[in-house]
Amino acid sequence: MSYYVGLDVSVKSVSICVVEADGSVIARGEVSSDPDQIAAFLFRHAPDAERVVQESGILSIWLTRELEKRGLPIVCIDARLAHKALSGRLNKSDRGDAEGLAHLARTGWFTQVHIRSETSERIRVLIGTRERLIKMRKDLEGHVRGVLKVFGICMTGVRRANKRQGFRDQLIKAGAVDPAIGVMVDVFSPIHLALCSAADAMDVELRAIARGSDxxxxxxxxxxxxxxxxxxxxxxxxxxxxxxxxxxxxxxxxxxxxxxxxxxxxxxxxxxxxxxxxxxxxxxxxxxxxxxxxxxxxxxxxxxxxxxxxxxxxxxxxxxxxxxxxxxxxxxxxxxxxxxxxxxxx
Known part of the structure; x- marks a missing residue:
């Protein structure tokens, strides 16, 4: 007998619904967002599940990988399209969403989401870290430039040489204008240097990875x-x-x-x-x-x-x-x- 399962996943718990090929519900439940507990429930109530469906979300990548390791036919589907299919219900609940996802699994009316490999995710982590460091550095420089204009100080353009040392030199020079600016210089200068150094280190790491990839x-x-x-x-x-x-x-x-x-x-x-x-x-x-x-x-x-x-x-x-x-x-x-x-x- 074919079983189809819908998982409505939240951070702390997962609502589960199991239906048969004719659409009749044979099991419902709620467990914590632990792959072992989810697998145990499914092996008990749907030992030969044809398809297990969950929406794309915060935990979907990790949960998909973990359930695949436990031998479950898990499929991650597009949450936006799933929402359109489920929005016809008058009342919304985790229990109802799990049942709706189970019926989507049964009918095949969904769009599957590709789950990237762990290697790709690691590279994305490094690239994202670099982008965040650059954004923090730009935000800090923009804030400093705006504050100094109040005192009639307009900073000039800065080159990338020596971890953008030119910016810190101008900032230190401006610190002599007002005591408040001096305090800002003491706080922001080491932070700016740390952000530039960290971003450069990420560049070196990513370039090394690129050199090792054909x-x-x-x-x-x-x-x-x-x-x-x-x-x-x-x-x-x-x-x-x-x-x-x-x-x-x-x-x-x-x-x-x-x-x-x-x-x-x-x-x-x-x-x-x-x-x-x-x-x-x-x-x-x-x-x-x-x-x-x-x-x-x-x-x-x-x-x-x-x-x-x-x-x-x-x-x-x-x-x-x-x-x-x-x-x-x-x-x-x-x-x-x-x-x-x-x-x-x-």
Whole structure:
């Protein structure tokens, strides 16, 4: 007999519902968010479960991996689409949501979410740490610049040399203007140095990982793509086989226009901005580098430059970011390096 299971997961507990192929409920329960307790309940009430479904959420990645290790056919589904299916109920409860998820498991009306490998998640942790350190440093510098303008002090631009020592030199010089600024200097200077040092250390770590990866080295042959972009791309996509066509990567990353078609109305809007925001931002940065800094001639650069002149920088950078993402997938899938002829494929 086939059993289908729905798990409504919260931080502390999990509501479980087991249904048969005809939709009849045969077991309900609530256990703590412990994979061992969840597995014990399912082995007792649904020993031959056909499918176990949970929504994507805070614990979904960890819980999916742990339940897979225990031999359960766990599937993580898109929470947004599941919500639309479950929102037709008049009353909402964890018990009702678990039953609704069990019926989705039975009917197959869901979209499965890809669970990235632990290796990819580790790289994403390092990249995320670097991005957070840079953001904290920028916030601190912006706050200091704003405060000093009140006293008529305008700080000049700062280079990256020596962990942005120029910023701290200007800050120390400004500390002589007012005692309050002096206190701020004593507090913020060591923090700024620590943030710059930590960000540089993360850069060194990520560059070392990129040097040890043949795939990252091949992706970096694309004009504008550096080690951070290459590693973020690998860690986010995780598996090139997920996409039947390289062009699907652009839509996956939210770099294609939205479309609305109904009757005689059919229009395309701005890009959807679905998918991973951080990778989309990094690809935009790579496209900016391509348009503004890359000097080596290629059809990709020629196309991006002409689009910049015709449509403006922002639209050209977004289009170039999508094209770079598609080319990188072609390189990954075909075990190749960048070839200018790939510009036509994208």
């Amino acid at each position: 795939l990252a080295a091949r992706l970096m042959t694309v004009p504008g793509v550096g080690p951070i972009v290459a590693l973020a791309y690998i860690a986010t996509l995780d598996d090139a086989a997920r996409f039947k066509k390289s062009k699907d990567v652009g839509a996956f990353l939210g770099l294609t226009p939205r479309r609305y078609q109904s009757g005689e109305m059919d229009w395309s809007g701005r890009i959807s901005k679905c998918g991973d925001r951080d990778l989309r931002r990094l690809l935009y940065s790579a496209a900016t580098t391509l348009i503004t800094q890359v000097k080596k001639p290629s059809p990709l650069l020629t196309w991006a430059t002409r689009l910049n002149e015709r449509k403006g920088f922002k639209k050209a950078a977004v289009a170039a970011a999508r094209k770079i993402a598609v080319i990188m997938h072609c390189i990954w899938r075909n075990d190749a390096v960048f070839d200018p002829s790939m510009e036509g494929v994208a």
